[in-house]
Amino acid sequence: MSKTPDNSAILEWPAKYNEIPKEVFERVDLWPIELEKIFYGDEWHPIVHQSEIPNIGDYKASELGEMPLFAVRGEDNQIRIFQNTCTHRGTTLVTESLGNKTEFECPYHRWLFSPQGELVGCPNSREFTPGFDKKDFSLPTFRTEEFCGLYFITMSETVAPLKEYLGEDFYEPLSRILGGDGRLKFAGYQKVHYDCNWKAYCDNDGYHAPLLHLAFKMLNWQGGQGVQNVSENGHLSFESELKIPDDITALKDASILDFKGTETSTGSIVQMQFPLTVYSKHMDMLNIRYAFPKGPKGIEVHYAYFTHEDDDDEMIEHRIRQASNLLGPCGLISMEDASIFSRIDKGNKTPGMAIFQKGVKDEYKLELKVGQNDESGNLPRWEHYRKLMGFKRAES
Amino acid sequence: MSEIEPNVIFSIENLNRDYICALDKLDMNKWLACFNKQEGTYKLISNENESNGFPIAFMLDDKYERLQDRVTQVTVIQEDSTEHYQTRHMTQLTSIVDLGNNRYQANYNFSVFYTQNLIEQTAILCVGRYEDIVLIENTASFIQRKAVIDTNVLPRYMAYPV
Numbered sequence: 001m002s003k004t005p006d007n008s009a010i011l012e013w014p015a016k017y018n019e020i021p022k023e024v025f026e027r028v029d030l031w032p033i034e035l036e037k038i039f040y041g042d043e044w045h046p047i048v049h050q051s052e053i054p055n056i057g058d059y060k061a062s063e064l065g066e067m068p069l070f071a072v073r074g075e076d077n078q079i080r081i082f083q084n085t086c087t088h089r090g091t092t093l094v095t096e097s098l099g100n101k102t103e104f105e106c107p108y109h110r111w112l113f114s115p116q117g118e119l120v121g122c123p124n125s126r127e128f129t130p131g132f133d134k135k136d137f138s139l140p141t142f143r144t145e146e147f148c149g150l151y152f153i154t155m156s157e158t159v160a161p162l163k164e165y166l167g168e169d170f171y172e173p174l175s176r177i178l179g180g181d182g183r184l185k186f187a188g189y190q191k192v193h194y195d196c197n198w199k200a201y202c203d204n205d206g207y208h209a210p211l212l213h214l215a216f217k218m219l220n221w222q223g224g225q226g227v228q229n230v231s232e233n234g235h236l237s238f239e240s241e242l243k244i245p246d247d248i249t250a251l252k253d254a255s256i257l258d259f260k261g262t263e264t265s266t267g268s269i270v271q272m273q274f275p276l277t278v279y280s281k282h283m284d285m286l287n288i289r290y291a292f293p294k295g296p297k298g299i300e301v302h303y304a305y306f307t308h309e310d311d312d313d314e315m316i317e318h319r320i321r322q323a324s325n326l327l328g329p330c331g332l333i334s335m336e337d338a339s340i341f342s343r344i345d346k347g348n349k350t351p352g353m354a355i356f357q358k359g360v361k362d363e364y365k366l367e368l369k370v371g372q373n374d375e376s377g378n379l380p381r382w383e384h385y386r387k388l389m390g391f392k393r394a395e396s
Numbered sequence: 397m398s399e400i401e402p403n404v405i406f407s408i409e410n411l412n413r414d415y416i417c418a419l420d421k422l423d424m425n426k427w428l429a430c431f432n433k434q435e436g437t438y439k440l441i442s443n444e445n446e447s448n449g450f451p452i453a454f455m456l457d458d459k460y461e462r463l464q465d466r467v468t469q470v471t472v473i474q475e476d477s478t479e480h481y482q483t484r485h486m487t488q489l490t491s492i493v494d495l496g497n498n499r500y501q502a503n504y505n506f507s508v509f510y511t512q513n514l515i516e517q518t519a520i521l522c523v524g525r526y527e528d529i530v531l532i533e534n535t536a537s538f539i540q541r542k543a544v545i546d547t548n549v550l551p552r553y554m555a556y557p558v
Contacts, residue, residue, distance in 0.1 A: 097444065097548070098444070098448060186450065187450060187451055187452045188442075188445040188448075188450030188451060188452025188453075189442070189444065189445060189450070189452065189548075190442070190452060190454055191442065191444075191548055191549040191550065192549060192550040192551075192552070192553060193549055193550065193551050193552065194552070194553070195552065212477065214473050214474065214476070214477065215469075215473050215474075218472070218473055250468065250472075250473070251461075251465045251468065252461035252462075252464045252465050252468075253459065253461035253462050253464075253465055256462070256465075300549060305452045320451045320452060320453075320456070321456050321458060323452055324451075324452055324453040324454070324455065324456035325455065325456055325457075325462070328454065329454065329550055329552075329553040329554060330440070330454045330455050330553065330554045330555070332469055332473065332474075335474055335477075335478070335553050335555065336474060336477040336478075338552075338553035339477050339478060339479055339553065340477075342479065342552070343479065
Protein backbone atom coordinates (compact mmCIF):
# COMPACT_ATOMS: atom_id res chain seq x y z
CA MET A 1 0.00 0.00 0.00
CA SER A 2 1.36 3.36 -0.95
CA LYS A 3 1.15 6.47 1.16
CA THR A 4 -1.88 8.71 0.68
CA PRO A 5 -1.29 10.41 -2.66
CA ASP A 6 -2.51 13.85 -3.49
CA ASN A 7 -5.16 13.04 -6.07
CA SER A 8 -6.18 16.69 -6.54
CA ALA A 9 -5.09 16.65 -10.15
CA ILE A 10 -7.13 13.56 -10.96
CA LEU A 11 -10.46 15.15 -10.17
CA GLU A 12 -11.30 18.56 -8.73
CA TRP A 13 -14.39 18.50 -6.52
CA PRO A 14 -16.88 21.40 -6.79
CA ALA A 15 -17.13 23.97 -4.01
CA LYS A 16 -20.80 23.26 -3.40
CA TYR A 17 -21.44 20.26 -1.15
CA ASN A 18 -24.65 19.32 -2.99
CA GLU A 19 -22.93 18.89 -6.37
CA ILE A 20 -21.32 15.60 -7.38
CA PRO A 21 -19.27 15.47 -10.60
CA LYS A 22 -20.98 12.94 -12.89
CA GLU A 23 -17.59 11.75 -14.11
CA VAL A 24 -17.06 10.15 -10.69
CA PHE A 25 -19.45 7.40 -11.83
CA GLU A 26 -17.72 6.90 -15.17
CA ARG A 27 -13.96 7.32 -14.76
CA VAL A 28 -12.28 3.90 -14.88
CA ASP A 29 -9.01 5.30 -13.47
CA LEU A 30 -10.71 5.86 -10.09
CA TRP A 31 -11.28 2.14 -9.45
CA PRO A 32 -7.71 1.17 -8.41
CA ILE A 33 -7.68 4.13 -5.99
CA GLU A 34 -11.08 3.13 -4.60
CA LEU A 35 -9.81 -0.38 -4.04
CA GLU A 36 -6.82 0.82 -2.06
CA LYS A 37 -8.43 3.70 -0.15
CA ILE A 38 -11.87 2.24 0.52
CA PHE A 39 -12.23 -1.52 0.02
CA TYR A 40 -8.74 -2.32 1.36
CA GLY A 41 -8.72 0.76 3.62
CA ASP A 42 -10.19 1.80 6.96
CA GLU A 43 -13.69 0.31 6.54
CA TRP A 44 -15.52 -2.77 7.87
CA HIS A 45 -17.31 -5.08 5.42
CA PRO A 46 -19.97 -7.71 6.29
CA ILE A 47 -19.21 -11.14 4.80
CA VAL A 48 -21.50 -13.76 6.28
CA HIS A 49 -24.22 -14.27 8.86
CA GLN A 50 -23.66 -17.32 11.04
CA SER A 51 -26.99 -18.75 9.87
CA GLU A 52 -25.74 -18.93 6.27
CA ILE A 53 -23.18 -21.56 7.34
CA PRO A 54 -24.92 -23.31 10.27
CA ASN A 55 -23.05 -26.65 10.27
CA ILE A 56 -19.42 -27.54 10.94
CA GLY A 57 -17.55 -27.45 7.63
CA ASP A 58 -20.11 -25.20 5.93
CA TYR A 59 -18.45 -22.52 3.85
CA LYS A 60 -19.47 -19.51 1.76
CA ALA A 61 -17.32 -17.88 -0.90
CA SER A 62 -17.26 -14.11 -1.13
CA GLU A 63 -15.12 -11.17 -2.22
CA LEU A 64 -13.63 -8.01 -0.81
CA GLY A 65 -12.84 -5.57 -3.60
CA GLU A 66 -11.22 -7.89 -6.13
CA MET A 67 -9.93 -10.32 -3.50
CA PRO A 68 -11.57 -13.78 -3.32
CA LEU A 69 -12.20 -15.08 0.20
CA PHE A 70 -14.34 -17.61 2.02
CA ALA A 71 -15.96 -17.99 5.41
CA VAL A 72 -16.01 -21.41 7.07
CA ARG A 73 -17.38 -22.87 10.30
CA GLY A 74 -14.52 -24.80 11.91
CA GLU A 75 -14.54 -28.03 13.90
CA ASP A 76 -14.53 -25.86 17.04
CA ASN A 77 -17.79 -24.21 15.80
CA GLN A 78 -15.94 -20.91 15.28
CA ILE A 79 -16.43 -18.96 12.06
CA ARG A 80 -13.25 -17.78 10.35
CA ILE A 81 -12.77 -15.84 7.15
CA PHE A 82 -9.78 -16.64 4.93
CA GLN A 83 -8.32 -15.38 1.70
CA ASN A 84 -9.37 -17.91 -0.94
CA THR A 85 -5.87 -18.83 -2.02
CA CYS A 86 -3.48 -21.72 -1.45
CA THR A 87 -0.44 -20.48 0.48
CA HIS A 88 1.79 -22.33 -2.00
CA ARG A 89 1.19 -20.97 -5.50
CA GLY A 90 -2.07 -19.11 -5.02
CA THR A 91 -4.73 -21.41 -6.51
CA THR A 92 -8.24 -20.76 -5.21
CA LEU A 93 -9.36 -23.43 -2.72
CA VAL A 94 -13.10 -22.94 -3.05
CA THR A 95 -14.94 -22.60 -6.37
CA GLU A 96 -18.60 -23.04 -5.40
CA SER A 97 -20.63 -20.25 -3.79
CA LEU A 98 -21.67 -22.51 -0.88
CA GLY A 99 -20.78 -25.96 0.34
CA ASN A 100 -19.49 -28.21 3.10
CA LYS A 101 -16.01 -29.69 3.40
CA THR A 102 -14.12 -31.43 6.17
CA GLU A 103 -10.85 -30.20 4.65
CA PHE A 104 -9.81 -27.86 1.88
CA GLU A 105 -7.46 -29.37 -0.65
CA CYS A 106 -5.67 -27.49 -3.42
CA PRO A 107 -5.88 -29.76 -6.49
CA TYR A 108 -2.64 -28.43 -8.00
CA HIS A 109 -0.06 -29.97 -5.59
CA ARG A 110 -2.46 -31.42 -3.02
CA TRP A 111 -1.69 -29.03 -0.21
CA LEU A 112 -4.34 -29.66 2.42
CA PHE A 113 -5.88 -27.22 4.91
CA SER A 114 -8.15 -27.80 7.89
CA PRO A 115 -11.38 -25.76 8.32
CA GLN A 116 -9.38 -23.85 10.95
CA GLY A 117 -6.99 -22.74 8.19
CA GLU A 118 -3.94 -24.77 9.25
CA LEU A 119 -1.79 -26.44 6.62
CA VAL A 120 -2.02 -30.11 7.57
CA GLY A 121 -0.43 -31.78 4.56
CA CYS A 122 1.89 -31.01 1.64
CA PRO A 123 3.45 -33.81 -0.45
CA ASN A 124 7.24 -34.16 -0.71
CA SER A 125 7.93 -31.56 1.96
CA ARG A 126 11.34 -33.13 2.78
CA GLU A 127 12.52 -31.61 -0.51
CA PHE A 128 11.29 -28.11 0.39
CA THR A 129 13.44 -25.16 1.43
CA PRO A 130 15.55 -25.65 4.62
CA GLY A 131 13.55 -24.59 7.65
CA PHE A 132 10.17 -25.09 5.97
CA ASP A 133 7.50 -25.25 8.69
CA LYS A 134 3.82 -25.96 7.99
CA LYS A 135 2.91 -23.56 10.79
CA ASP A 136 4.14 -20.67 8.62
CA PHE A 137 1.72 -21.56 5.81
CA SER A 138 -1.71 -21.27 7.41
CA LEU A 139 -4.40 -19.56 5.32
CA PRO A 140 -4.21 -15.76 5.54
CA THR A 141 -7.09 -14.30 7.51
CA PHE A 142 -8.47 -10.87 8.34
CA ARG A 143 -9.20 -8.73 11.34
CA THR A 144 -12.72 -9.98 12.10
CA GLU A 145 -15.57 -8.88 14.39
CA GLU A 146 -19.05 -10.28 14.94
CA PHE A 147 -22.30 -8.43 15.65
CA CYS A 148 -25.63 -10.29 16.18
CA GLY A 149 -24.21 -13.24 14.26
CA LEU A 150 -22.98 -11.11 11.33
CA TYR A 151 -19.23 -11.33 10.65
CA PHE A 152 -17.34 -8.28 9.40
CA ILE A 153 -13.76 -8.01 8.16
CA THR A 154 -11.32 -5.21 7.48
CA MET A 155 -7.86 -4.97 5.92
CA SER A 156 -7.11 -2.09 8.30
CA GLU A 157 -5.17 -2.43 11.52
CA THR A 158 -6.12 1.07 12.62
CA VAL A 159 -9.85 1.47 11.97
CA ALA A 160 -11.94 1.73 15.17
CA PRO A 161 -13.61 -1.42 16.58
CA LEU A 162 -16.81 -2.33 14.72
CA LYS A 163 -19.43 -0.87 17.10
CA GLU A 164 -17.54 2.39 17.39
CA TYR A 165 -17.13 2.49 13.60
CA LEU A 166 -20.87 1.93 13.04
CA GLY A 167 -22.09 4.16 15.87
CA GLU A 168 -25.08 3.47 18.12
CA ASP A 169 -27.56 5.19 15.76
CA PHE A 170 -26.60 2.55 13.23
CA TYR A 171 -25.97 -0.64 15.16
CA GLU A 172 -29.06 -0.45 17.36
CA PRO A 173 -31.51 -0.59 14.41
CA LEU A 174 -29.20 -3.11 12.70
CA SER A 175 -29.60 -5.41 15.69
CA ARG A 176 -33.38 -5.37 15.12
CA ILE A 177 -32.96 -6.24 11.42
CA LEU A 178 -30.84 -9.16 12.65
CA GLY A 179 -33.73 -10.40 14.77
CA GLY A 180 -32.65 -8.64 17.97
CA ASP A 181 -30.35 -11.46 19.01
CA GLY A 182 -28.88 -12.77 15.76
CA ARG A 183 -30.76 -16.11 16.16
CA LEU A 184 -31.72 -16.21 12.52
CA LYS A 185 -32.30 -18.99 10.03
CA PHE A 186 -31.12 -18.44 6.50
CA ALA A 187 -33.88 -18.59 3.85
CA GLY A 188 -32.09 -17.98 0.54
CA TYR A 189 -30.62 -15.49 -1.91
CA GLN A 190 -31.75 -13.45 -4.85
CA LYS A 191 -28.67 -12.57 -6.90
CA VAL A 192 -28.55 -10.02 -9.70
CA HIS A 193 -26.12 -7.98 -11.76
CA TYR A 194 -26.86 -4.27 -12.15
CA ASP A 195 -25.29 -2.39 -15.01
CA CYS A 196 -23.99 0.60 -13.07
CA ASN A 197 -21.01 1.89 -11.14
CA TRP A 198 -21.07 0.82 -7.48
CA LYS A 199 -21.49 4.41 -6.29
CA ALA A 200 -24.71 4.79 -8.30
CA TYR A 201 -26.06 1.64 -6.63
CA CYS A 202 -25.56 3.00 -3.12
CA ASP A 203 -26.68 6.57 -3.83
CA ASN A 204 -30.39 5.90 -3.32
CA ASP A 205 -32.04 8.48 -1.08
CA GLY A 206 -34.89 9.33 1.27
CA TYR A 207 -36.60 11.62 -1.24
CA HIS A 208 -37.49 9.14 -3.95
CA ALA A 209 -39.53 6.48 -2.17
CA PRO A 210 -43.08 7.85 -2.37
CA LEU A 211 -42.40 9.34 -5.81
CA LEU A 212 -40.70 6.51 -7.71
CA HIS A 213 -42.54 3.57 -6.21
CA LEU A 214 -46.01 3.76 -7.70
CA ALA A 215 -47.02 0.76 -5.61
CA PHE A 216 -46.93 2.96 -2.50
CA LYS A 217 -49.48 5.31 -4.01
CA MET A 218 -51.66 2.62 -5.57
CA LEU A 219 -51.76 0.70 -2.32
CA ASN A 220 -52.65 3.87 -0.44
CA TRP A 221 -49.56 3.22 1.61
CA GLN A 222 -48.94 6.23 3.80
CA GLY A 223 -45.47 7.19 4.94
CA GLY A 224 -45.55 7.60 8.70
CA GLN A 225 -43.34 9.41 11.13
CA GLY A 226 -39.69 8.61 10.95
CA VAL A 227 -36.05 9.62 11.20
CA GLN A 228 -32.95 9.56 9.06
CA ASN A 229 -29.65 9.36 10.94
CA VAL A 230 -26.41 10.01 9.12
CA SER A 231 -22.84 9.78 10.34
CA GLU A 232 -19.71 11.63 9.35
CA ASN A 233 -18.19 8.41 7.99
CA GLY A 234 -21.04 7.95 5.56
CA HIS A 235 -23.50 5.51 7.14
CA LEU A 236 -27.24 6.20 6.79
CA SER A 237 -30.08 4.77 8.81
CA PHE A 238 -33.78 5.33 8.08
CA GLU A 239 -36.56 4.25 10.35
CA SER A 240 -40.19 4.97 9.66
CA GLU A 241 -43.63 4.01 10.76
CA LEU A 242 -45.45 1.96 8.17
CA LYS A 243 -49.18 2.59 7.91
CA ILE A 244 -50.77 -0.06 5.76
CA PRO A 245 -54.44 0.62 5.09
CA ASP A 246 -57.03 -2.02 5.98
CA ASP A 247 -58.66 -1.93 2.57
CA ILE A 248 -56.28 -2.44 -0.33
CA THR A 249 -58.32 -2.58 -3.53
CA ALA A 250 -55.42 -2.64 -6.02
CA LEU A 251 -54.47 -6.20 -5.07
CA LYS A 252 -56.58 -9.36 -4.99
CA ASP A 253 -54.33 -10.86 -2.30
CA ALA A 254 -53.43 -8.12 0.17
CA SER A 255 -52.11 -10.63 2.71
CA ILE A 256 -48.74 -10.20 1.03
CA LEU A 257 -48.52 -6.82 2.81
CA ASP A 258 -49.42 -8.00 6.31
CA PHE A 259 -47.18 -6.89 9.17
CA LYS A 260 -47.33 -9.73 11.67
CA GLY A 261 -44.19 -8.87 13.59
CA THR A 262 -44.13 -8.37 17.32
CA GLU A 263 -40.81 -6.55 17.30
CA THR A 264 -40.68 -3.03 18.66
CA SER A 265 -39.83 -1.79 15.19
CA THR A 266 -42.12 0.83 13.72
CA GLY A 267 -42.33 -1.19 10.54
CA SER A 268 -39.59 -0.05 8.22
CA ILE A 269 -35.81 0.19 8.69
CA VAL A 270 -33.40 0.80 5.83
CA GLN A 271 -29.68 1.21 6.44
CA MET A 272 -26.75 1.89 4.13
CA GLN A 273 -23.34 1.08 5.57
CA PHE A 274 -20.42 2.72 3.83
CA PRO A 275 -19.24 1.87 1.28
CA LEU A 276 -22.13 -0.15 -0.17
CA THR A 277 -24.03 -2.60 2.06
CA VAL A 278 -27.78 -2.19 2.54
CA TYR A 279 -29.74 -3.75 5.39
CA SER A 280 -33.53 -3.55 5.52
CA LYS A 281 -36.55 -4.64 7.44
CA HIS A 282 -39.84 -3.81 5.75
CA MET A 283 -42.76 -5.39 7.55
CA ASP A 284 -41.56 -8.95 8.21
CA MET A 285 -38.71 -9.17 5.68
CA LEU A 286 -35.24 -9.43 7.20
CA ASN A 287 -32.73 -8.61 4.48
CA ILE A 288 -29.00 -8.08 4.02
CA ARG A 289 -27.84 -6.92 0.58
CA TYR A 290 -24.23 -7.97 0.13
CA ALA A 291 -22.83 -6.05 -2.83
CA PHE A 292 -19.76 -6.69 -4.98
CA PRO A 293 -18.44 -4.15 -7.48
CA LYS A 294 -17.24 -5.80 -10.69
CA GLY A 295 -14.55 -3.23 -11.36
CA PRO A 296 -15.55 0.32 -12.32
CA LYS A 297 -18.63 -0.90 -14.22
CA GLY A 298 -21.27 -3.26 -12.94
CA ILE A 299 -22.22 -4.50 -9.49
CA GLU A 300 -23.48 -7.85 -8.27
CA VAL A 301 -25.99 -7.74 -5.42
CA HIS A 302 -26.82 -10.76 -3.28
CA TYR A 303 -30.09 -10.16 -1.41
CA ALA A 304 -29.97 -12.54 1.56
CA TYR A 305 -33.19 -13.25 3.50
CA PHE A 306 -33.75 -14.67 6.95
CA THR A 307 -36.41 -16.01 9.27
CA HIS A 308 -36.07 -16.14 13.06
CA GLU A 309 -35.43 -19.31 15.07
CA ASP A 310 -38.55 -18.58 17.17
CA ASP A 311 -40.89 -18.24 14.16
CA ASP A 312 -43.76 -20.70 13.90
CA ASP A 313 -44.54 -22.31 10.53
CA GLU A 314 -47.10 -19.66 9.63
CA MET A 315 -44.62 -16.84 10.24
CA ILE A 316 -41.92 -18.58 8.22
CA GLU A 317 -44.27 -19.04 5.29
CA HIS A 318 -45.36 -15.40 5.55
CA ARG A 319 -41.78 -14.09 5.55
CA ILE A 320 -40.89 -16.27 2.55
CA ARG A 321 -43.83 -15.25 0.38
CA GLN A 322 -43.45 -11.58 1.34
CA ALA A 323 -39.72 -11.50 0.54
CA SER A 324 -40.17 -13.51 -2.66
CA ASN A 325 -42.71 -11.03 -4.03
CA LEU A 326 -42.02 -7.59 -2.60
CA LEU A 327 -38.22 -7.18 -2.57
CA GLY A 328 -35.26 -7.87 -4.81
CA PRO A 329 -34.75 -7.59 -8.56
CA CYS A 330 -38.37 -8.56 -9.34
CA GLY A 331 -40.08 -7.10 -6.27
CA LEU A 332 -43.33 -5.17 -6.20
CA ILE A 333 -41.86 -2.38 -4.07
CA SER A 334 -38.24 -2.46 -5.22
CA MET A 335 -37.86 -3.34 -8.89
CA GLU A 336 -38.03 0.35 -9.82
CA ASP A 337 -34.83 1.02 -7.85
CA ALA A 338 -33.01 -1.38 -10.16
CA SER A 339 -34.42 0.42 -13.16
CA ILE A 340 -33.05 3.72 -11.83
CA PHE A 341 -29.55 2.24 -11.28
CA SER A 342 -29.12 1.51 -14.97
CA ARG A 343 -30.85 4.70 -16.16
CA ILE A 344 -28.80 6.93 -13.87
CA ASP A 345 -25.68 5.21 -15.14
CA LYS A 346 -26.54 5.98 -18.77
CA GLY A 347 -27.49 9.56 -17.92
CA ASN A 348 -24.26 10.19 -16.03
CA LYS A 349 -22.28 9.92 -19.24
CA THR A 350 -23.33 13.54 -19.85
CA PRO A 351 -21.10 16.36 -18.57
CA GLY A 352 -21.70 18.39 -15.43
CA MET A 353 -22.94 17.70 -11.95
CA ALA A 354 -25.50 15.47 -10.28
CA ILE A 355 -27.29 17.88 -7.97
CA PHE A 356 -28.94 17.18 -4.63
CA GLN A 357 -31.70 19.59 -3.55
CA LYS A 358 -34.14 18.22 -1.00
CA GLY A 359 -33.03 19.15 2.50
CA VAL A 360 -30.06 21.30 1.43
CA LYS A 361 -30.21 24.54 3.41
CA ASP A 362 -26.72 25.85 2.63
CA GLU A 363 -24.84 24.57 -0.41
CA TYR A 364 -21.50 25.49 1.16
CA LYS A 365 -22.01 23.67 4.43
CA LEU A 366 -22.21 19.98 5.29
CA GLU A 367 -25.24 19.23 7.47
CA LEU A 368 -25.48 16.06 9.56
CA LYS A 369 -29.01 16.76 10.79
CA VAL A 370 -31.41 15.76 8.02
CA GLY A 371 -35.13 15.07 7.71
CA GLN A 372 -36.67 11.66 7.06
CA ASN A 373 -37.34 12.27 3.35
CA ASP A 374 -34.32 14.45 2.55
CA GLU A 375 -31.79 13.46 -0.08
CA SER A 376 -29.17 15.58 1.67
CA GLY A 377 -28.45 12.57 3.91
CA ASN A 378 -26.27 11.24 1.09
CA LEU A 379 -23.92 14.23 1.19
CA PRO A 380 -21.88 13.23 4.27
CA ARG A 381 -21.15 9.96 2.48
CA TRP A 382 -19.95 11.82 -0.59
CA GLU A 383 -17.77 14.05 1.59
CA HIS A 384 -16.30 10.97 3.29
CA TYR A 385 -15.62 9.49 -0.16
CA ARG A 386 -13.98 12.72 -1.39
CA LYS A 387 -11.67 12.87 1.60
CA LEU A 388 -10.68 9.20 1.35
CA MET A 389 -9.91 9.62 -2.35
CA GLY A 390 -7.84 12.75 -1.72
CA PHE A 391 -9.78 14.98 -4.12
CA LYS A 392 -9.41 18.70 -3.44
CA ARG A 393 -12.58 20.76 -3.04
CA ALA A 394 -12.61 23.96 -5.12
CA GLU A 395 -12.59 27.31 -3.31
CA SER A 396 -16.04 28.82 -2.91
CA MET B 397 -42.69 -41.11 -22.72
CA SER B 398 -43.88 -44.14 -24.64
CA GLU B 399 -46.89 -44.80 -22.39
CA ILE B 400 -48.22 -41.25 -22.77
CA GLU B 401 -50.99 -40.86 -25.34
CA PRO B 402 -50.19 -38.57 -28.30
CA ASN B 403 -53.21 -36.38 -27.55
CA VAL B 404 -51.84 -35.77 -24.03
CA ILE B 405 -48.49 -34.71 -25.43
CA PHE B 406 -50.34 -32.52 -27.92
CA SER B 407 -52.36 -30.83 -25.13
CA ILE B 408 -49.30 -30.21 -22.97
CA GLU B 409 -47.29 -28.83 -25.88
CA ASN B 410 -50.22 -26.58 -26.86
CA LEU B 411 -50.39 -25.19 -23.33
CA ASN B 412 -46.65 -24.53 -23.28
CA ARG B 413 -46.87 -22.85 -26.69
CA ASP B 414 -49.70 -20.58 -25.53
CA TYR B 415 -47.62 -19.72 -22.47
CA ILE B 416 -44.38 -18.76 -24.23
CA CYS B 417 -46.19 -16.93 -27.03
CA ALA B 418 -48.12 -14.89 -24.45
CA LEU B 419 -44.87 -13.83 -22.75
CA ASP B 420 -43.04 -13.08 -26.00
CA LYS B 421 -45.96 -10.84 -26.97
CA LEU B 422 -46.12 -9.51 -23.38
CA ASP B 423 -49.79 -10.37 -23.20
CA MET B 424 -50.17 -10.88 -19.46
CA ASN B 425 -53.86 -11.79 -19.64
CA LYS B 426 -53.08 -14.67 -22.00
CA TRP B 427 -50.26 -15.66 -19.61
CA LEU B 428 -52.81 -15.74 -16.76
CA ALA B 429 -55.22 -17.79 -18.90
CA CYS B 430 -52.68 -20.66 -18.94
CA PHE B 431 -53.19 -21.30 -15.21
CA ASN B 432 -55.95 -23.26 -13.52
CA LYS B 433 -58.34 -20.85 -11.79
CA GLN B 434 -58.74 -22.97 -8.67
CA GLU B 435 -55.23 -24.24 -8.06
CA GLY B 436 -52.81 -22.48 -10.43
CA THR B 437 -49.40 -21.46 -9.05
CA TYR B 438 -46.20 -19.98 -10.49
CA LYS B 439 -42.71 -19.85 -9.05
CA LEU B 440 -39.39 -18.51 -10.38
CA ILE B 441 -36.47 -19.69 -8.25
CA SER B 442 -32.69 -20.00 -8.65
CA ASN B 443 -31.19 -23.45 -8.91
CA GLU B 444 -28.85 -22.49 -6.06
CA ASN B 445 -31.80 -21.98 -3.71
CA GLU B 446 -33.74 -24.97 -5.05
CA SER B 447 -30.87 -27.42 -4.72
CA ASN B 448 -29.87 -26.19 -1.25
CA GLY B 449 -33.46 -26.29 0.03
CA PHE B 450 -33.65 -22.50 0.47
CA PRO B 451 -37.27 -21.43 -0.09
CA ILE B 452 -36.71 -17.83 -1.27
CA ALA B 453 -37.84 -17.28 -4.86
CA PHE B 454 -37.64 -14.40 -7.32
CA MET B 455 -41.39 -14.66 -7.90
CA LEU B 456 -43.80 -16.70 -5.79
CA ASP B 457 -47.43 -16.76 -6.88
CA ASP B 458 -48.78 -19.47 -4.63
CA LYS B 459 -52.45 -18.94 -5.42
CA TYR B 460 -54.57 -17.67 -8.28
CA GLU B 461 -55.07 -14.23 -6.70
CA ARG B 462 -51.28 -13.78 -6.66
CA LEU B 463 -51.19 -14.61 -10.37
CA GLN B 464 -53.82 -11.94 -10.96
CA ASP B 465 -51.75 -9.47 -8.92
CA ARG B 466 -48.68 -10.36 -11.02
CA VAL B 467 -50.64 -9.12 -14.06
CA THR B 468 -51.48 -5.87 -12.24
CA GLN B 469 -47.84 -5.43 -11.16
CA VAL B 470 -46.53 -5.78 -14.74
CA THR B 471 -49.25 -3.91 -16.62
CA VAL B 472 -50.19 -1.14 -14.17
CA ILE B 473 -47.98 -0.69 -11.11
CA GLN B 474 -44.53 -0.89 -12.71
CA GLU B 475 -45.37 -0.28 -16.35
CA ASP B 476 -43.91 3.24 -16.53
CA SER B 477 -40.66 2.66 -14.62
CA THR B 478 -39.57 -0.53 -16.37
CA GLU B 479 -36.98 -0.51 -19.14
CA HIS B 480 -38.99 -2.86 -21.30
CA TYR B 481 -37.37 -5.72 -23.13
CA GLN B 482 -38.40 -8.21 -25.80
CA THR B 483 -38.11 -11.86 -24.76
CA ARG B 484 -37.85 -14.96 -26.93
CA HIS B 485 -38.49 -18.26 -25.17
CA MET B 486 -37.00 -21.52 -26.53
CA THR B 487 -38.32 -24.70 -24.90
CA GLN B 488 -37.68 -28.43 -25.15
CA LEU B 489 -39.99 -31.01 -23.60
CA THR B 490 -37.86 -33.51 -21.66
CA SER B 491 -40.36 -35.75 -19.83
CA ILE B 492 -44.01 -36.44 -19.05
CA VAL B 493 -45.22 -38.61 -16.16
CA ASP B 494 -48.87 -39.58 -15.62
CA LEU B 495 -49.87 -38.68 -12.05
CA GLY B 496 -53.44 -39.98 -12.40
CA ASN B 497 -56.72 -38.01 -12.22
CA ASN B 498 -55.93 -36.30 -15.53
CA ARG B 499 -52.79 -34.77 -14.02
CA TYR B 500 -49.37 -34.96 -15.62
CA GLN B 501 -45.96 -33.90 -14.49
CA ALA B 502 -44.15 -32.34 -17.46
CA ASN B 503 -40.59 -31.07 -17.55
CA TYR B 504 -39.06 -28.70 -20.08
CA ASN B 505 -35.63 -27.20 -20.59
CA PHE B 506 -35.77 -23.55 -21.60
CA SER B 507 -33.62 -20.61 -22.57
CA VAL B 508 -34.86 -17.04 -22.72
CA PHE B 509 -33.18 -14.37 -24.82
CA TYR B 510 -33.89 -10.69 -24.31
CA THR B 511 -33.42 -7.57 -26.36
CA GLN B 512 -32.79 -4.62 -24.06
CA ASN B 513 -35.12 -1.63 -24.48
CA LEU B 514 -36.68 -3.55 -27.39
CA ILE B 515 -34.08 -2.19 -29.85
CA GLU B 516 -30.63 -2.90 -28.43
CA GLN B 517 -28.38 -5.95 -28.37
CA THR B 518 -29.71 -9.42 -27.63
CA ALA B 519 -28.37 -11.52 -24.75
CA ILE B 520 -29.38 -14.47 -22.59
CA LEU B 521 -31.78 -13.57 -19.79
CA CYS B 522 -31.77 -17.01 -18.17
CA VAL B 523 -31.68 -20.73 -18.84
CA GLY B 524 -33.26 -23.44 -16.76
CA ARG B 525 -36.03 -25.96 -16.51
CA TYR B 526 -39.78 -25.92 -16.00
CA GLU B 527 -41.24 -28.39 -13.54
CA ASP B 528 -44.94 -28.40 -14.38
CA ILE B 529 -48.07 -30.07 -13.17
CA VAL B 530 -50.71 -29.93 -15.89
CA LEU B 531 -54.39 -30.75 -15.53
CA ILE B 532 -56.07 -31.93 -18.75
CA GLU B 533 -59.85 -31.70 -18.64
CA ASN B 534 -61.59 -30.00 -21.54
CA THR B 535 -58.47 -27.95 -22.01
CA ALA B 536 -55.04 -28.12 -20.40
CA SER B 537 -54.05 -25.73 -17.60
CA PHE B 538 -51.12 -25.34 -15.23
CA ILE B 539 -51.69 -26.44 -11.66
CA GLN B 540 -48.04 -25.60 -11.22
CA ARG B 541 -45.44 -23.98 -13.42
CA LYS B 542 -42.11 -23.82 -11.57
CA ALA B 543 -39.18 -22.24 -13.41
CA VAL B 544 -35.85 -23.27 -11.83
CA ILE B 545 -33.05 -21.21 -13.36
CA ASP B 546 -29.39 -22.19 -13.66
CA THR B 547 -28.77 -18.46 -14.05
CA ASN B 548 -28.25 -17.90 -10.33
CA VAL B 549 -27.19 -14.29 -10.94
CA LEU B 550 -29.75 -12.51 -13.11
CA PRO B 551 -28.12 -10.26 -15.75
CA ARG B 552 -30.64 -7.49 -14.98
CA TYR B 553 -33.77 -6.96 -12.92
CA MET B 554 -36.64 -9.01 -14.25
CA ALA B 555 -39.96 -7.31 -14.88
CA TYR B 556 -41.97 -10.22 -16.29
CA PRO B 557 -42.27 -13.90 -15.45
CA VAL B 558 -40.47 -16.40 -17.72
